[in-house]
Amino acid sequence: MSDTQRQQLAARFREFLPDENVIDQKTSLATYECDGLSAYREQPLLVLLPENIAHVQQIMRLCHEQRLPVVSRGAGTSLSGGALPHAEGVVLSLAKMKRILQVDELARTAVVEPGVRNLAISEAVKEKGLYYAPDPSSQIACSIGGNVAENAGGVHCLKYGLTLHNILALKVVGADGEIFEIDQRSLHTDGYDLMPLLVGSEGMLGIVVEVTVKLLPIPRCARVVMAVFDSVEKAGDSVAAIIAEGIIPAGIEMMDNPAIRAAEDFVHANYPVEAEAILICELDGTEEEVSAQIELVEQVLRAGGAVETRLAKDETERLLFWSGRKAAFPAVGRISPDYYCIDGTIPRKSLAAVLAEVRQLSEQYGLPVANVFHAGDGNLHPLILYDANKEGELEKTEQLGSKILQLCIHHGGTITGEHGVGVEKLGEMCIQFSDAERNQFHALRECFDPLKILNPGKAIPTLARCAEHNAMHVHGGELPFPELERF
Amino acid sequence: MPIELADVSIEDELRAQIGAVAASGGEIEIIGGGSKRFYGESIEALPVDVSAHSGIIDYDPAELVITLRAGCKLAQVEALLAEQRQMFGFEPPCFGEDATIGGTVATGLAGPRRAYAGSIRDFVLGVKLLDGRGQVLQFGGRVIKNVAGFDVSRLMVGALGTLGIILEVSIRVVPQLETEITLAYEHASADEHIRWVNRLGSKPYPISASLWYDGRSLLRLSGSEQGVRQASAQLGGEEIESGWLDVKEQRLDFFDRAEPLSRISLPPTTPDLLPGRSQLIEWGGARRWLCGEADVDAVRDQVAGAGGSLCAFQRHAPDVPRFHPLAPTMLTLQRNLKASFDPARIFNPGKLYPGL
Numbered sequence A: 001m002s003d004t005q006r007q008q009l010a011a012r013f014r015e016f017l018p019d020e021n022v023i024d025q026k027t028s029l030a031t032y033e034c035d036g037l038s039a040y041r042e043q044p045l046l047v048l049l050p051e052n053i054a055h056v057q058q059i060m061r062l063c064h065e066q067r068l069p070v071v072s073r074g075a076g077t078s079l080s081g082g083a084l085p086h087a088e089g090v091v092l093s094l095a096k097m098k099r100i101l102q103v104d105e106l107a108r109t110a111v112v113e114p115g116v117r118n119l120a121i122s123e124a125v126k127e128k129g130l131y132y133a134p135d136p137s138s139q140i141a142c143s144i145g146g147n148v149a150e151n152a153g154g155v156h157c158l159k160y161g162l163t164l165h166n167i168l169a170l171k172v173v174g175a176d177g178e179i180f181e182i183d184q185r186s187l188h189t190d191g192y193d194l195m196p197l198l199v200g201s202e203g204m205l206g207i208v209v210e211v212t213v214k215l216l217p218i219p220r221c222a223r224v225v226m227a228v229f230d231s232v233e234k235a236g237d238s239v240a241a242i243i244a245e246g247i248i249p250a251g252i253e254m255m256d257n258p259a260i261r262a263a264e265d266f267v268h269a270n271y272p273v274e275a276e277a278i279l280i281c282e283l284d285g286t287e288e289e290v291s292a293q294i295e296l297v298e299q300v301l302r303a304g305g306a307v308e309t310r311l312a313k314d315e316t317e318r319l320l321f322w323s324g325r326k327a328a329f330p331a332v333g334r335i336s337p338d339y340y341c342i343d344g345t346i347p348r349k350s351l352a353a354v355l356a357e358v359r360q361l362s363e364q365y366g367l368p369v370a371n372v373f374h375a376g377d378g379n380l381h382p383l384i385l386y387d388a389n390k391e392g393e394l395e396k397t398e399q400l401g402s403k404i405l406q407l408c409i410h411h412g413g414t415i416t417g418e419h420g421v422g423v424e425k426l427g428e429m430c431i432q433f434s435d436a437e438r439n440q441f442h443a444l445r446e447c448f449d450p451l452k453i454l455n456p457g458k459a460i461p462t463l464a465r466c467a468e469h470n471a472m473h474v475h476g477g478e479l480p481f482p483e484l485e486r487f
Numbered sequence B: 001m002p003i004e005l006a007d008v009s010i011e012d013e014l015r016a017q018i019g020a021v022a023a024s025g026g027e028i029e030i031i032g033g034g035s036k037r038f039y040g041e042s043i044e045a046l047p048v049d050v051s052a053h054s055g056i057i058d059y060d061p062a063e064l065v066i067t068l069r070a071g072c073k074l075a076q077v078e079a080l081l082a083e084q085r086q087m088f089g090f091e092p093p094c095f096g097e098d099a100t101i102g103g104t105v106a107t108g109l110a111g112p113r114r115a116y117a118g119s120i121r122d123f124v125l126g127v128k129l130l131d132g133r134g135q136v137l138q139f140g141g142r143v144i145k146n147v148a149g150f151d152v153s154r155l156m157v158g159a160l161g162t163l164g165i166i167l168e169v170s171i172r173v174v175p176q177l178e179t180e181i182t183l184a185y186e187h188a189s190a191d192e193h194i195r196w197v198n199r200l201g202s203k204p205y206p207i208s209a210s211l212w213y214d215g216r217s218l219l220r221l222s223g224s225e226q227g228v229r230q231a232s233a234q235l236g237g238e239e240i241e242s243g244w245l246d247v248k249e250q251r252l253d254f255f256d257r258a259e260p261l262s263r264i265s266l267p268p269t270t271p272d273l274l275p276g277r278s279q280l281i282e283w284g285g286a287r288r289w290l291c292g293e294a295d296v297d298a299v300r301d302q303v304a305g306a307g308g309s310l311c312a313f314q315r316h317a318p319d320v321p322r323f324h325p326l327a328p329t330m331l332t333l334q335r336n337l338k339a340s341f342d343p344a345r346i347f348n349p350g351k352l353y354p355g356l
């Protein structure tokens, strides 16, 4: 599109949006050219900043009429390129829609606009003794709309669920500008349950313009124990042993040696830098309950071969133990020019095997890998350390990442636990799903968006792309891991 | 004696049968154990019994996930989980010993724990499905966190078999809780109960069920011995025998009557809309059973105004639509969804809504 055409288009949007809410200058557009996956960049035609639902509807009507691709954007922290702009389309940023509209203390719900930051919800209701449970590590920055679009998880989701489990109602503007609502405040819907389709749909089924979240009472007491291991295997087995005791920890996280070292160097959480693995396990509930359970957990950890267990003596130390884990990504960012975060899920029992294979691959590719792991739910985040300025190193990193994800599929897991497919994992989608299954995804999308203007090119690869991808990756006439059941 | 489930796959037969039905333009009614066949519109189509498709595909208690063929009997699976001190978190009703896992998923019905632990939708992790083209498709998986592709597996919950035959399903399971007690309180009116039970919800008590009927509120506490004892000391009330199995299976006197039974779903804090009528209230106020003749259309309007819905659950006149009417645009969307899985409308046509 020529600059004149772009100006003309901007003028159409300025008919109903304040001038400054339509960004058309190249220098300002640059701010939006990537999300958290900065290896992919693209300039959109325009960035639009609606301030209310009516604006979003007007934008969508015009884009529908013009068949313009629309990429929604919350805070732009996606790690899979979900919010990467489309060169021939607009970015619809929800950043100005960030009001908390209503808090209902008796019903324990909050109605919020999509641009509200995840943490802002808990902060707003804290004095009522309530909080919003899903806590992605990016919670200071990421938006609730983005959380819904990615079905974001956090360190507490083993016990308290993912975004899906903590959302009661959505108001959505469809591709044609019409509003539809999914209201499950009554804990039931007759007809098809569209909530799980919308949650995790990566901006491809509609624009989320209002979210009703569930609030939970803040537990009376939370305590953390850190266990130190001389092998990742023992740490992994200890997680299974805790669960076998019938305990569901509020959070249970694992870090391997490279991740421990990076985190310790960064936040000085008093982590044991010689350890092969640490587990951080949090229990919550009433004081009596937590004291009894934490004693049991310490016993299980020691019986499982922990060389040491440390109980956080107070709230300050509890937060200190967590600080290292929560800062793991930036900590790794400090020790390497660049890092690439992988997001596969595996059955927990495969942990030791998968980590050993990851180590082998890491050596083979000559790229160090640090591992952080949502150990309770099998969600693995290997962080590949690389230098984008070195010729070919990003490509090598992407190949290693793809190999790790294939490993996850091979062990009965999945290519993304919480970060989404975006543009990043389109190739792996060709491996995890058959043509018929991907066709079903496309058909579902077309029920909501027949013109395919919502976030085109993301999340679900076309059949042509997969044909090409699988042709490249077929060895000796067979797909990788032909023996594997893709369930 | 260890529980043994039949291990039989009829996937190939079903596939062949669906292929033939699709080719001849036929329609089928999918039958599992038949225990919940009453749920939904009655339809006339060739009954196809899928309950022989049974067996455990995978169950490792430490992974907190079980993968089953859909014909497995619910009661047997629950017994099997109990051997490992585990259970389904959503407390599904059986309504008869033949109830299958497939029917449990397709109806999406849940028991008293639902308001406090989540619905079956929240626990489903993956399905293997036979669609209307005779294709076998798999969505989701056997792991707790998975966002690859649209979440089709959970769409099957409550779809009443209209999107395909569920062949296998993976469900997250939870540990059994150590202790459970039931406390009783006098609350003359439904409104008193609704306010009380919602106020309790904002405190971290280990509540796992609540009920109001005939001037009395019941509360179930489940959790660790310490947690439950401590909460019950704070909550007071009279400790009574547990009767929750009868609530779940609808064997209380309230349900055992000749009159129509309606299920009203409302945002839990909604004040009583039907004072003076015979109601039983569960789920912290969100589920209100109404027993007796009712002008369904009028009650539906009233309930819809408050953000809820009414299902004509049992014993209503045949011309009363079972499920709450959908807005026209929503019905169109849902018809399109149906067509994307089952273009020839083979499976349970009309069981949920006309055109689905």
Ligand SMILES: Cc1cc2nc3c(=O)[nH]c(=O)nc-3n(C[C@H](O)[C@H](O)[C@H](O)COP(=O)(O)OP(=O)(O)OC[C@H]3O[C@@H](n4cnc5c(N)ncnc54)[C@H](O)[C@@H]3O)c2cc1C
Pocket: A035, A036, A071, A072, A073, A074, A075, A076, A077, A078, A079, A081, A082, A083, A094, A114, A135, A136, A137, A138, A141, A142, A143, A144, A145, A146, A147, A148, A149, A150, A151, A152, A153, A154, A155, A202, A203, A204, A206, A207, A208, A209, A329, A330, A418, A419, A455
């Ligand atoms: C340091 C770091 C740590 C992280 N930790 C976690 C973690 O622990 N757990 C986790 O799950 N994720 C994590 N993430 C990933 C990311 O924060 C989440 O995916 C988050 O949900 C994205 O929210 P956002 O507002 O930034 O969305 P964006 O990045 O702006 O967008 C993400 C996707 O959502 C769509 N979208 C955004 N808003 C809307 C809307 N209103 N309607 C429809 N579609 C919309 C976009 O089109 C895009 O496809 C982390 C990221 C970083 C950078």
